[in-house]
Amino acid sequence: MTTRLKHIYGPVPSRRLGLSLGVDLVPYKTCNFDCIYCQLGRTNRKTIERKRYVPAEEILGNLFEALKHVPKPDFITLAGSGEPVLNSDIGIIIRSIKKQTDCPVAVLTNASLLGDQEVREELLAADVILPSLDAADSATFRAINRPHDALDVEDIIQGMINFRKKFHGAIWLEIFLVEGINTADSPMKSLKLAIDKIRPDKTQLNTAVRPPAESFVKPVGDNTMQRIRCFLGSNCEVIVPSTDIPREKARIISEEALLAVLSRRPCTLADLSKGLHASPNHVLKTIAALQKKGLIRSYFQNRELFYSRVFPD
Numbered sequence: 001m002t003t004r005l006k007h008i009y010g011p012v013p014s015r016r017l018g019l020s021l022g023v024d025l026v027p028y029k030t031c032n033f034d035c036i037y038c039q040l041g042r043t044n045r046k047t048i049e050r051k052r053y054v055p056a057e058e059i060l061g062n063l064f065e066a067l068k069h070v071p072k073p074d075f076i077t078l079a080g081s082g083e084p085v086l087n088s089d090i091g092i093i094i095r096s097i098k099k100q101t102d103c104p105v106a107v108l109t110n111a112s113l114l115g116d117q118e119v120r121e122e123l124l125a126a127d128v129i130l131p132s133l134d135a136a137d138s139a140t141f142r143a144i145n146r147p148h149d150a151l152d153v154e155d156i157i158q159g160m161i162n163f164r165k166k167f168h169g170a171i172w173l174e175i176f177l178v179e180g181i182n183t184a185d186s187p188m189k190s191l192k193l194a195i196d197k198i199r200p201d202k203t204q205l206n207t208a209v210r211p212p213a214e215s216f217v218k219p220v221g222d223n224t225m226q227r228i229r230c231f232l233g234s235n236c237e238v239i240v241p242s243t244d245i246p247r248e249k250a251r252i253i254s255e256e257a258l259l260a261v262l263s264r265r266p267c268t269l270a271d272l273s274k275g276l277h278a279s280p281n282h283v284l285k286t287i288a289a290l291q292k293k294g295l296i297r298s299y300f301q302n303r304e305l306f307y308s309r310v311f312p313d
C-alpha cells in the first residue's frame with residue numbers, strides 16, 4: 001500500500017473476518033475509552049465529540065483506490081486506531097461502500113455510542129457489527145475501560161438491546177478478559193444477564209496476546225477461558241490462539257486438503273479449522289493463497305462468512 005492511502009491497512013488475515021481490509025476513520029488514539037489492555041497505549045485525551053475527523057470523501061477516495069490494487073477482501077472493516085463511530089461521517093461511509101462495492105462491511109466498535117439513536121441508525125447499513133462489552137457493572141466497567149466521565153454502562157447496554165431490535169445483520173460481541181479484573185463470578189454473572197438481553201449472534205472471548213497499555217494486565221489462561229466460555233453458553237467461542245503454541249506450529253494445511261473439503265460443501269473458517277484439525281491462523285494462510293489464485297471465493301450469508309471452491313468453466 002502506498003503512503004498516500006494512509007487511512008487503509010491490509011488486507012490482513014483475521015480470525016473473525018477472514019481477509020479483512022481495514023479502514024481507519026479517526027486520527028491515532030481518538031477514543032472515549034482508555035482501556036487498560038489497549039494495544040495502542042494510553043488515551044491521552046479522551047473525547048466524546050463526534051465530528052468529521054477525516055471526511056468521508058478522503059476515506060472513500062483512499063478505499064476505492066486501494067481496492068484496485070489488493071485481492072478482493074472478505075470484509076471491509078471500519079476500525080483502526082481509536083473509536084471509529086466518533087467519526088460523524090460513518091453512516092455516509094458505510095452506505096457509499098455498500099452502493100459501490102459488493103464487499104460486506106464490518107464495524108469494530110467499543111459500543112459506547114450505541115445509546116444514541118442517530119448512531120444506531122447510521123450503523124444499520126453494515127453487515128456485521130463487532131461491539132465490545134467487557135463488563136456490565138459500573139465498577140468493573142470503569143476499572144477495565146476507564147471511560148469518559150459522561151459514559152454510563154447501563155445506557156450502553158440498553159443501546160445495544162435497542163440496536164439488536166432494528167439491525168438485520170450479525171452482531172458478534174467481544175469480551176476482552178483480564179485476569180483478576182473481569183473474570184470473577186460476580187462480574188461474569190452481570191455480563192451474562194446483559195448478553196442474554198442483547199442477544200448477539202455470537203459472543204467471542206479475547207485476552208491480552210499483544211503488549212497492553214498497562215503492564216499489570218495479565219492474559220487469562222486456557223482453563224479460565226474455557227470455564228467462562230461454558231458459563232456464557234453455546235454461542236460463545238474463544239478467538240485467541242491456545243497457549244499450546246508448539247502443537248499449533250506443527251500443523252500446516254496443504255492447499256489440496258483445503259480444496260478437497262471445499263469441493264464438497266461451503267465452509268466457515270470454524271468448520272475448516274475443526275475439520276482439518278488446525279488453528280484458524282494456519283487455515284487462513286492457506287485460504288489467502290487460494291484466494292489469490294482464484295481457486296476459492298468468499299461470501300457472507302445467514303450472518304456468517306463462507307468459503308467455497310471455484311470450479312473452472
Ligand code: SF4
Nearest residue numbers: 031033034035038110
Ligand atoms: S476502545 Fe479500543 S482504541 Fe479505545 S482504548 Fe479501548 S481498546 Fe483502545
